[in-house]
Amino acid sequence: MIDKLIIEFDKGLRTVLGEAQTVRPFPDHSSADNTMDSREKRHASALMRINHSGEVCAQALYNGQALTSRNPVTEAALREASKEETEHLAWCEKRINELGSHKSLLNPLWYAGSFAIGALAGALGDKWNLGFLAETEHQVGKHIENHLVQLPAQDDKSRAVLEQMKIDEAKHATTALDHGGAELPLAVKLTMQWSSKIMTKTSYWI
Numbered sequence: 001m002i003d004k005l006i007i008e009f010d011k012g013l014r015t016v017l018g019e020a021q022t023v024r025p026f027p028d029h030s031s032a033d034n035t036m037d038s039r040e041k042r043h044a045s046a047l048m049r050i051n052h053s054g055e056v057c058a059q060a061l062y063n064g065q066a067l068t069s070r071n072p073v074t075e076a077a078l079r080e081a082s083k084e085e086t087e088h089l090a091w092c093e094k095r096i097n098e099l100g101s102h103k104s105l106l107n108p109l110w111y112a113g114s115f116a117i118g119a120l121a122g123a124l125g126d127k128w129n130l131g132f133l134a135e136t137e138h139q140v141g142k143h144i145e146n147h148l149v150q151l152p153a154q155d156d157k158s159r160a161v162l163e164q165m166k167i168d169e170a171k172h173a174t175t176a177l178d179h180g181g182a183e184l185p186l187a188v189k190l191t192m193q194w195s196s197k198i199m200t201k202t203s204y205w206i
Helices: 002-018 038-068 074-100 105-122 126-150 156-178 186-205
Strands: none
Touching: 002 156, 038 074, 038 126, 038 156, 074 126, 074 156, 074 186, 105 126, 126 156, 126 186
16 A cells, blocks of 8 residues: 555656646647737636646546545546546646646645545445546536636637547546446535635636
8 A cells, every 4th residue: 555655646746747648639739829819818828727727636536536446447447537637637738838827836735635535535435436536527527618618719729628628528427427436415516516616716816
């Protein structure tokens, strides 16, 4: 377990401080880089910063869940989802840089808190572990839909990134439910929504 914790600590450092890599092409590679004014760029970059922080949280959640999961099949599903979330990190980071902004300074805090929550979810058993994964993806999908509406109309590059992320998140949720994920109690869902709002509000600015 000590060795596993060291490995997870290294993963956390790489997620928060390193530069994420992607195997798939960047979703925006064929999208036009249309002109935006400074206000539109600030808003678009803030939205992408939120999405980047959300992917940091997802990485931490999945790694924490996989650490305490008792089922190899469940762990494999979590690890696979984590790989795609790493690609999302790379896509968001690239777009943030193109817009001339920065990642959230609070990402270390988001990672630590989310990892602890994920480890707890994994320890509760696979049906709750996978149910937590599915609900997380559902909520992330709703955030992405909201951001697609908020993006400046001409920001085709950010929109291409978010559209592909939305597809991936839906697939992760379906996979979790197919593996036996349980419906979470309403109180847990509301708590997750409340925590998510704190992250999105602060990451927009910091």
